[in-house]
Amino acid sequence: MQKKQLIIFDMDGTLIDSGDVISNTINFVRKNLGLLPMPKVELLTNINNPDINSAEFFYGTKKFTEEQTKLFGDYYHNNCISDISLYKGIKELLDEINKHFTLSIATNASAQFANKMIKHLEIKHHFDYVIGSDTVSNPKPHPEMLLNTTKTLNTEIKNTILIGDSDKDRNAALACNMDYLLVNWGFTQHTNQNVIANVEDLKKNILSFR
CATH class of the missing domain: 3.40.50.1000 (HAD superfamily/HAD-like)
Structure with a gap:
C-alpha cells in the first residue's frame, strides 16, 4: 500500500x-415523541447502516423534523461528555x-x-x-x-x-x-x-x- x-x-x-450517550439521546427523543425505547444493541447496530432511512427507522418520519433535531441537540449538548x-x-x-x-x-x-x-x-x-x-x-x-x-x-x-x-x-x-x-x-x-x-x-x- x-x-x-x-x-x-x-x-x-x-x-x-459513545454507545451509551448515543442510545440515551435517541431514546430521549423517542420518549418525547411518544415512542417506546429501542434496545441499545438494535439502535447501535443500525446507527451507521447506510441501507436504512435513519429518520424513519428511529422516529417514524420520512425526514428529521425540527423538533427531533432540537430534542437531539439539546440532550446531546448536555450529556455528550458523560458516559464516554x-x-x-x-x-x-x-x-x-x-x-x-x-x-x-x-x-x-x-x-x-x-x-x-x-x-x-x-x-x-x-x-x-x-x-x-x-x-x-x-x-x-x-x-x-x-x-x-x-x-x-x-x-x-x-x-x-x-x-x-x-x-x-x-x-x-x-x-x-x-x-x-x-x-x-x-x-x-x-x-x-x-x-x-x-x-x-x-x-x-x-x-x-x-
Missing part, C-alpha cells in the same frame, strides 16, 4: 466508545502515530460536539482538523468530508487513509478512491478477515505506512 501522510479517523465507535471513554489503547496509539503522521477526524456527529468530546478526553491536541456533519452538505457515506479534509490539509488522496468502524466509512472512502481500514470493536461487527481486531494490530498497520 502507498505510504501515507494523513490519517483520517472516524470518531464514534472507532476512537470513542476512549477505547483501550487509543490514547497510546495516538501518542505514537502522531509522531509520524498528520491526524484528523471526520465524524457524522457535529464538529461542535466532536471538539467538546475530544477535548474532554484529552486527545484534541493530536488532530489538525475536525470535520463534522454540521460543516458539510452530505455526511458519510458521501465522500464530501474526506475530500474537504484532504483539500484543507493539502494532502493527496493517495497519501491518505481512513480508519473507521462502519460501512458508511468504507463507502465514503470507496467513493473517492481512498484507502481505508475497518476496526471491529465499534458499533458494526464485521466478518471480513481484513478487519482490524484490536488496537495493537491497528498500530502495526498504521506504522507500516511510514
